[in-house]
Amino acid sequence: MAATLIERYIAAVTKSLDPTTQEDVRAELEASISAAVEARADQGEKRTDAERAVLTELGDPAVLAAGFADRPLHLIGPKYFLTWWRLLKLLLWIVPVSVAAAVALGLTISNAPVGEIIGQTIAVTLSVAVHLCFWTTLVFFILERTGADTGVKWSVDSLPEPHESGAGRSDLIASLVFLGLAAAALLWDRFVGFVVFSTGDLDVTKGLGGQTAAMPFLNPELWPWWLGGALVLIALEAALAIAVYAGRGWHSGLAVFNTVLAIVFASGAIYLLVTGQLMNPDFLAFVVDAGGEGFAAGDAEAAGEGGIFRILAVLTGAVIIGVAAWDIIDGWRKARRAQRG
Structure with a gap:
């Protein structure tokens, strides 16, 4: 005999729950769904339509099951989101830019072709940015699931001073x-010179020998x-x-x-x-x-x-x-x- 919509819905909710709580949740759902269906039927609605409407209002059974299990359905919740976002923005401003400059500088010094410099710099920079986003998010995901404390707490002392719009x-x-x-x-x-040198012999033990003169650096x-x-x-x-x-x-x-x-x-x-x-x-x-x-x-x-x-x-x-x-x-x-x- 084919299962009814209500039985299928309750089975979908309880299958991912802990076995010790499945029966309690099943009984609670059966009672609440039956009451809601009966209320709609008493108002003249067809029973099949009432069942479909009640189950639709309850929504995705996976979401309902997460609520019963107290299991978050977000990657990073509000407790950690701002800390994650501020840290990620800071890292994205510093690390990829520094890596791009270092790679481009190293390839330029090694006399690499322009195309290779551009291609390697873009590839390495994108790779670093992706890894930065992934690993930073993974750390906060673990913190979210384990309930660990980041140590970052807000207080009135952390309020920033307002920026002056004018120039002092x-x-x-x-x-x-x-x-x-x-x-x-x-x-x-240009007219005096920053580079001071000796016009005589250079003696490392006595410093500059003879008279001194200056020459321009530029x-x-x-x-x-x-x-x-x-x-x-x-x-x-x-x-x-x-x-x-x-x-x-x-x-x-x-x-x-x-x-x-x-x-x-x-x-x-x-x-x-x-x-x-x-x-x-x-x-x-x-x-x-x-x-x-x-x-x-x-x-x-x-x-x-x-x-x-x-x-x-x-x-x-x-x-x-x-x-x-x-x-x-x-x-x-x-x-x-x-x-x-």
């Missing part, structure tokens, strides 16, 4: 002082046009800092202007670095002469990667691009925060 005078002064020092450093390097041939352009960019950065202060904060227009300045600076510096025009050739020759055989041996060992100077050039380029990228991101972050404020 201290920010303006710090920016102008930093930009002034940068301009002074460029002029000092290529003197960059003056006046390239270094003049750098001074103009510094002046525009100062004007940007004043505009931020006068406007009591950032907005989209200032963020765009800051992005343009950062791209222009990074593009010019990278171009000079790649074409070998950034550093003073006399300084590079002085470094090789001062290093003697040890430096030459090190340079020979690194010949497969293009030599020590090429490695240093790649690292310098990475720093230039990193600083420019951070400046752009920081400007847009501040503009977005000001808009929300």
Whole structure:
């Protein structure tokens, strides 16, 4: 004899329950379903339609069984969700970006083709992001099921201070002082020189022998046009800092202007670095002469990667691009925060 809808429903609910509770749940369901069906039948509804309607209202038997067994049907519940989400966002901001930069830098130093650098960087970064999401979620899943305490508790002391929407005078002064020092450093390097060396013999026990002199660190041939352009960019950065202060904060227009300045600076510096025009050739020759055989041996060992100077050039380029990228991101972050404020 075929089982009725009610019998099939109760069997579906109780089959995944602990055997010690199955009979109690079965009796409870039979009583509640029968009462609901009888109530509908007393109102004139056909019994078969009443049974179907009552079972439909009860919903998926697996969900009902989870309620009887006190078994959660979510991966991460509200107790752990915010901690999981905050930690995952922080890790996704730091780990994949760091890995991508490290992989791209290593492949660039090893003189890999551009296509391989891009492909390997994307593949490794995606793999790291997937693993990061999976393992972080798995840890919180285990915490959820075992009922362990993460140790993270909210209190009124953790309330953040409200962000000021405007730019303070201290920010303006710090920016102008930093930009002034940068301009002074460029002029000092050009007309005086940062690299101090001895015109006599070099005695490692007594220091620099003979008279001392100085040479520029940057290529003197960059003056006046390239270094003049750098001074103009510094002046525009100062004007940007004043505009931020006068406007009591950032907005989209200032963020765009800051992005343009950062791209222009990074593009010019990278171009000079790649074409070998950034550093003073006399300084590079002085470094090789001062290093003697040890430096030459090190340079020979690194010949497969293009030599020590090429490695240093790649690292310098990475720093230039990193600083420019951070400046752009920081400007847009501040503009977005000001808009929300």
